[in-house]
Amino acid sequence: MPKRGKKQGGGDSGEEPEVPEPEAKKNKKEGAKGAKEKAVEGPILYQDPPDKLASPGGKRYTLKVTSWNVDGLRAWFKKKGLEWVREEGPDVLCLQETKCAEKLLPPEIRDMPEYPHKYWACSDDKEGYSGVALLSKTEPLNVTYGIGEEEHDKEGRVITAEFPSHFLVTAYVPNAGRGLVRLEYRQQWDIAFRAYLKGLDARKPLILCGDLNVAHKEIDLKNPKGNKKSAGFTPQEREGFGELLAAGFLDTFRHLYPDTPYAYTFWTYMMNARAKNVGWRLDYFLVSQSLQGAVCDSKIRNQVMGSDHCPITLYVAL
Amino acid sequence: MPKRGKKQGGGDSGEEPEVPEPEAKKNKKEGAKGAKEKAVEGPILYQDPPDKLASPGGKRYTLKVTSWNVDGLRAWFKKKGLEWVREEGPDVLCLQETKCAEKLLPPEIRDMPEYPHKYWACSDDKEGYSGVALLSKTEPLNVTYGIGEEEHDKEGRVITAEFPSHFLVTAYVPNAGRGLVRLEYRQQWDIAFRAYLKGLDARKPLILCGDLNVAHKEIDLKNPKGNKKSAGFTPQEREGFGELLAAGFLDTFRHLYPDTPYAYTFWTYMMNARAKNVGWRLDYFLVSQSLQGAVCDSKIRNQVMGSDHCPITLYVAL
DNA sequence: CTTGATACG
DNA sequence: CGTAGCAAG
Numbered sequence: 001m002p003k004r005g006k007k008q009g010g011g012d013s014g015e016e017p018e019v020p021e022p023e024a025k026k027n028k029k030e031g032a033k034g035a036k037e038k039a040v041e042g043p044i045l046y047q048d049p050p051d052k053l054a055s056p057g058g059k060r061y062t063l064k065v066t067s068w069n070v071d072g073l074r075a076w077f078k079k080k081g082l083e084w085v086r087e088e089g090p091d092v093l094c095l096q097e098t099k100c101a102e103k104l105l106p107p108e109i110r111d112m113p114e115y116p117h118k119y120w121a122c123s124d125d126k127e128g129y130s131g132v133a134l135l136s137k138t139e140p141l142n143v144t145y146g147i148g149e150e151e152h153d154k155e156g157r158v159i160t161a162e163f164p165s166h167f168l169v170t171a172y173v174p175n176a177g178r179g180l181v182r183l184e185y186r187q188q189w190d191i192a193f194r195a196y197l198k199g200l201d202a203r204k205p206l207i208l209c210g211d212l213n214v215a216h217k218e219i220d221l222k223n224p225k226g227n228k229k230s231a232g233f234t235p236q237e238r239e240g241f242g243e244l245l246a247a248g249f250l251d252t253f254r255h256l257y258p259d260t261p262y263a264y265t266f267w268t269y270m271m272n273a274r275a276k277n278v279g280w281r282l283d284y285f286l287v288s289q290s291l292q293g294a295v296c297d298s299k300i301r302n303q304v305m306g307s308d309h310c311p312i313t314l315y316v317a318l
Numbered sequence: 319m320p321k322r323g324k325k326q327g328g329g330d331s332g333e334e335p336e337v338p339e340p341e342a343k344k345n346k347k348e349g350a351k352g353a354k355e356k357a358v359e360g361p362i363l364y365q366d367p368p369d370k371l372a373s374p375g376g377k378r379y380t381l382k383v384t385s386w387n388v389d390g391l392r393a394w395f396k397k398k399g400l401e402w403v404r405e406e407g408p409d410v411l412c413l414q415e416t417k418c419a420e421k422l423l424p425p426e427i428r429d430m431p432e433y434p435h436k437y438w439a440c441s442d443d444k445e446g447y448s449g450v451a452l453l454s455k456t457e458p459l460n461v462t463y464g465i466g467e468e469e470h471d472k473e474g475r476v477i478t479a480e481f482p483s484h485f486l487v488t489a490y491v492p493n494a495g496r497g498l499v500r501l502e503y504r505q506q507w508d509i510a511f512r513a514y515l516k517g518l519d520a521r522k523p524l525i526l527c528g529d530l531n532v533a534h535k536e537i538d539l540k541n542p543k544g545n546k547k548s549a550g551f552t553p554q555e556r557e558g559f560g561e562l563l564a565a566g567f568l569d570t571f572r573h574l575y576p577d578t579p580y581a582y583t584f585w586t587y588m589m590n591a592r593a594k595n596v597g598w599r600l601d602y603f604l605v606s607q608s609l610q611g612a613v614c615d616s617k618i619r620n621q622v623m624g625s626d627h628c629p630i631t632l633y634v635a636l
Numbered sequence: 637c638t639t640g641a642t643a644c645g
Numbered sequence: 646c647g648t649a650g651c652a653a654g
Binding site: 097126129175177178231269308 | 644645
């Protein structure tokens with residue numbers, strides 16, 4: 001294999017073969033030029049609708065959670081990610097792929113007064129790998145790290161905060177890797193993680209957020225055809241996600257917007273994918289079935305820069 | 319030892335204890351304020367005098383050579399180093415620390431028409447380490463790589479070009495390393511390299527240029543007191559240089575400017591050393607004694623940016 | 637501090 | 646492409 005080839009051949013995330021798009025004219029075009037057959041289409045963008053702040057039952061939200069895979073907290077911080085968070089003002093902020101030991105955190109976030117309660121997890125072995133964080137305005141009753149299984153808890157991937165009415169879990173699910181080198185492990189993870197969540201759900205309603213590293217259905221990524229063997233869209237990972245839903249959880253965004261395409265939360269930095277909206281929906285808010293009626297909105301802040309993922313925000317009326 | 323301390327304690331290059339400087343007022347100061355005892359002195363800069371284009375005997379130069387440790391050719395290229403070279407227009411350009419395999423060279427330099435004759439050396443083992451280059455307007459009679467000793471020729475440190483009237487050797491001498499871990503090897507190198515140069519010199523006059531990784535005397539670095547145990551200013555390295563001169567070579571800059579202080583060619587990127595001119599003279603043009611009368615000038619282009627070393631230029635009338 | 641190689645995504 | 650760590654200077 002080449003050491004640093006520009007292209008790797010088929011299958012990589014972000015590739016976009018020239019498949020004609022069915023709804024090509026839905027979005028903005030340059031002007032109303034008489035479009036010939038091979039007219040150059042603008043990229044198919046996605047505009048998140050205005051936030052709904054009340055539940056279907058008319059109850060105003062009582063909890064706002066933002067989740068963001070920051071792809072390196074220190075770089076994200078330099079790119080003003082935290083300033084956007086201040087404007088968004090969630091009650092709880094969950095971050096994934098922080099890639100930063102606690103002692104190396106920028107003081108501005110380590111000491112951030114808006115979130116007096118901060119919890120950091122990082123990889124035991126590899127410095128600068130993985131890592132998640134949970135910052136809260138109110139103090140949780142209890143906070144735990146990992147999923148209670150030795151072999152899955154070495155990489156700082158899960159934090160669980162217990163609140164009076166619910167659990168909040170943030171996760172950075174293992175990537176299956178280039179060449180799917182870690183797909184087997186990922187399947188083990190999916191089983192263990194699902195069992196963990198079921199256990200929590202049996203005790204209290206649960207909100208799960210984070211980078212689940214899977215696009216569930218074809219609608220959840222730009223190029224499903226070319227990515228059936230890519231990490232994040234293998235049948236195994238998609239089925240894992242299906243089983244999670246079957247275990248009693250709701251994909252809040254897809255529940256509210258069952259047929260909305262082009263709504264992605266991740267774009268590879270390569271090939272200018274983000275400008276072309278060649279993306280994947282990898283970041284989710286899942287909630288216990290019992291919370292279905294409490295969900296006000298599930299947002300994708302896809303205009304917000306600072307990482308190869310965008311932030312997502314959930315409003316719930318608990 | 320700390321993993322990433324800001325300071326390492328004494329001995330590192332670039333450190334500047336507050337020794338009162340004898341000629342503190344030689345150079346430009348802010349204004350003519352009545353200077354109190356602890357007045358803040360501006361840094362002691364160095365201004366290279368105008369180029370002398372003729373030899374003491376009145377002969378105009380026939381060869382102009384520029385040498386530059388570029389500290390990574392690709393980064394240097396992005397910083398427009400080559401544009402300065404085009405203005406300088408030497409007949410031969412010698413580069414050290416290219417850190418670049420030939421196949422990864424920027425095409426603009428790989429194909430540069432001004433220098434039809436280009437020679438590249440790089441480290442056999444470690445990619446992106448060491449490496450030198452020699453580019454010439456005229457074609458050498460012969461070009462060789464290394465010094466003819468297996469154990470010293472694995473790191474792409476020497477290129478020798480034979481011209482009708484002289485040899486031109488460019489070298490990147492091994493750094494003795496933090497904690498002097500490679501000082502022993504450096505001493506072996508010095509012996510072997512000196513023998514190599516003597517062999518050439520017995521055949522034809524010789525010009526040696528490059529990063530010799532030693533500051534010869536106290537005048538050749540800003541902080542001699544604090545660096546007696548630092549790589550580049552140990553007694554062993556300084557004596558090695560002395561023996562090279564004793565073998566029949568002339569330090570052209572020091573020959574022309576025997577008492578000029580603050581003339582440096584390297585400044586660590588750390589601690590803002592270059593702005594304060596806390597530097598070292600590590601880059602040299604040495605010539606065979608027989609060429610003494612041919613030397614027109616030996617310049618230090620210390621205003622030129624693009625690396626932690628500045629370029630140097632030699633004019634000779636051969 | 638800055639370069640480049642490497643791992644990972 | 647971009648973020649980390651690392652080795653080297």
